[in-house]
Amino acid sequence: GSDKEAILDLITSRSNKQRVEICQAYKSLYGKDLIADLKYELTGKFERLIVSLMRPPAYADAKEIKDAISGVGTDEKCLIEILASRTNQEIHDLVAAYKDAYERDLEADIVGDTSGHFKKMLVVLLQ
Helix, strand or coil: CCCHHHHHHHHHCCCHHHHHHHHHHHHHHHCCCHHHHHHHHCCHHHHHHHHHHHCCHHHHHHHHHHHHHCCCCCCHHHHHHHHHHCCHHHHHHHHHHHHHHHCCCHHHHHHHHCCHHHHHHHHHHHC
């Protein structure tokens, strides 16, 4: 078992930059991926939160968008929340992270999953 309280305290008391450095140090010290180990140890929404916090922001956003457009239906609120609240640089980083993580084009995936004026708005936000 894992000490969830200790994990929560350690992770939430660090900046994202520090959490990324922790992942790198963990890999150097133990030769293992900390995010994979956290996924193995944790479950449910707590796992999703902790894993999301451990990723660089662009990769966390990419994961959320991937989940929002995967499967039946689309989580429009998620798409709006992410794409309408990020700076141009953050959108650029998100597109690159999505391409790196999923080997797919974010714009093409969003166009394939949405329609009408909503699709046009999302494409404009991605530009």
